[in-house]
Amino acid sequence: MIYDLIVIGGGAAGFFAAIACAEARPASRILILEKNPAPLAKVRISGGGRCNLTHACYDPAILIQSYPRGSRELLGAFRRFQPRDTVNWFEARRVPTRVDAEGCIFPASDDSRTIINCLLDEAARLGVEVKTEAGVSSLRKGEHVSFEIETGNGDRYLARNVLVATGGGRTLSASPYGWAEALGHTIVPPVPSLFTFNIADPRLEGLAGVVVEDAIAQLPDFGLEQRGPLLVTHWGVSGPAVLKLSAWGARFLHDAHYDAVLRVNWLPAFHTDSLYHALLSIKENLPKQKAAAQDPNRKIPQRLWARLALAAGIAENQAWGDVSKHAINRLAGELTRGEFRIQGKGVFKDEFVTCGGINLKEVNFKTMESRRCPGLYFAGEILDIDGLTGGYNFQAAWTTGWLAGQAVAGADVV
Numbered sequence: 001m002i003y004d005l006i007v008i009g010g011g012a013a014g015f016f017a018a019i020a021c022a023e024a025r026p027a028s029r030i031l032i033l034e035k036n037p038a039p040l041a042k043v044r045i046s047g048g049g050r051c052n053l054t055h056a057c058y059d060p061a062i063l064i065q066s067y068p069r070g071s072r073e074l075l076g077a078f079r080r081f082q083p084r085d086t087v088n089w090f091e092a093r094r095v096p097t098r099v100d101a102e103g104c105i106f107p108a109s110d111d112s113r114t115i116i117n118c119l120l121d122e123a124a125r126l127g128v129e130v131k132t133e134a135g136v137s138s139l140r141k142g143e144h145v146s147f148e149i150e151t152g153n154g155d156r157y158l159a160r161n162v163l164v165a166t167g168g169g170r171t172l173s174a175s176p177y178g179w180a181e182a183l184g185h186t187i188v189p190p191v192p193s194l195f196t197f198n199i200a201d202p203r204l205e206g207l208a209g210v211v212v213e214d215a216i217a218q219l220p221d222f223g224l225e226q227r228g229p230l231l232v233t234h235w236g237v238s239g240p241a242v243l244k245l246s247a248w249g250a251r252f253l254h255d256a257h258y259d260a261v262l263r264v265n266w267l268p269a270f271h272t273d274s275l276y277h278a279l280l281s282i283k284e285n286l287p288k289q290k291a292a293a294q295d296p297n298r299k300i301p302q303r304l305w306a307r308l309a310l311a312a313g314i315a316e317n318q319a320w321g322d323v324s325k326h327a328i329n330r331l332a333g334e335l336t337r338g339e340f341r342i343q344g345k346g347v348f349k350d351e352f353v354t355c356g357g358i359n360l361k362e363v364n365f366k367t368m369e370s371r372r373c374p375g376l377y378f379a380g381e382i383l384d385i386d387g388l389t390g391g392y393n394f395q396a397a398w399t400t401g402w403l404a405g406q407a408v409a410g411a412d413v414v
């Protein structure tokens with residue numbers, strides 16, 4: 001039996017591609033090979049079991065700004081299949097969705113199993129075969145047919161087209177990268193993206209759970225900055241500002257062995273100078289109030305404020321009137337350009353994605369076909385594409401999977 005399409009990897013991208021191909025060309029013989037006992041494992045655990053399947057951003061030019069890697073290539077791809085199409089796709093298959101306050105889109109059931117069941121049902125309805133516990137061990141160009149595939153348990157398969165949708169890899173030695181290299185591709189070395197920063201610093205000790213709603217976090221060594229909520233954790237800092245920074249700085253931080261300076265402006269409305277003058281006028285107007293007691297602007301939680309005041313040399317009971325100009329200057333510095341040493345990375349709700357993968361220059365983003373090896377396709381996280389948290393990574397998987405499926409089916413390429 002020669003398959004029209006074999007998909008290696010039964011994840012989001014692989015299923016979407018197989019379904020798109022089967023729908024566009026119902027006569028196609030399609031097989032998904034999945035190494036695990038059950039497919040779609042990451043969909044199941046995603047979004048804390050709720051699956052944040054995409055993001056409510058419907059302008060491709062804005063959407064791509066949430067992809068540290070792959071934004072240029074995804075622009076055209078999103079013009080053909082974007083978050084609105086994802087929502088319509090699932091809603092047309094009786095999976096209603098809902099958007100939360102941050103723009104993250106979930107199934108209305110708030111249960112990732114709804115998404116999994118929908119994909120499994122669609123694949124079955126369209127006659128897509130799915131083989132589990134079928135980890136592919138080799139992929140080669142065939143002599144008579146385009147591709148020969150072998151699984152770890154010794155089964156052999158032949159296919160005219162192959163889609164590699166095996167997800168992100170932790171090391172260059174991961175076998176899908178090896179097959180791709182043997183077929184002419186180059187791999188951008190994989191490193192993790194989306195992580196928290198480990199920081200051991202007396203200013204943050206014991207403050208786990210403290211949130212500053214609006215902060216600017218910078219990696220001055222790499223010229224990067226992000227703004228948003230910042231959360232103190234048991235091990236350092238997290239929150240949207242930090243996660244975004246980890247994504248944009250993923251490769252720099254990896255190369256620096258996760259040892260770098262984090263600079264924080266806890267009061268982005270101010271620069272050091274403007275804050276110094278604002279604090280001086282508080283000293284004049286409220287001389288009897290205790291300086292470490294609370295942020296006069298009420299932006300910084302009390303316990304953090306007290307720590308930063310202490311770091312500036314202001315004693316717990318010291319009144320504003322007794323705080324020297326020098327200490328006020330130091331406090332303005334702590335608040336607007338406080339420096340912390342990142343000494344490692346932590347995990348964010350077990351979520352991570354891979355920065356790096358198949359070099360995007362070697363893939364035609366109209367079809368997701370390899371420019372090196374005709375009949376070979378890539379989709380999902382195996383590509384050197386990754387997004388921020390918020391549904392962007394699944395959207396890249398749906399889009400690239402859909403494009404590949406359409407192309408294999410011979411559907412018109414715009």
Ligand SMILES: Cc1cc2nc3c(=O)[nH]c(=O)nc-3n(C[C@H](O)[C@H](O)[C@H](O)COP(=O)(O)OP(=O)(O)OC[C@H]3O[C@@H](n4cnc5c(N)ncnc54)[C@H](O)[C@@H]3O)c2cc1C
Nearest residue numbers: 009011012013035046047052136166167380381391393394
């Ligand atoms: C805990 C967690 C939570 C997440 N939550 C979200 C979220 O809410 N929203 C979001 O957008 N993104 C989320 N992500 C990221 C998202 O899950 C991935 O970006 C997405 O799953 C990538 O899809 P994929 O199909 O490319 O790869 P995967 O989903 O990883 O699927 C690849 C499949 O290939 C299989 N495979 C690998 N090698 C072989 C082989 N040799 N032979 C056969 N099969 C093989 C794997 O077993 C796997 O089933 C989360 C990630 C994690 C880790």
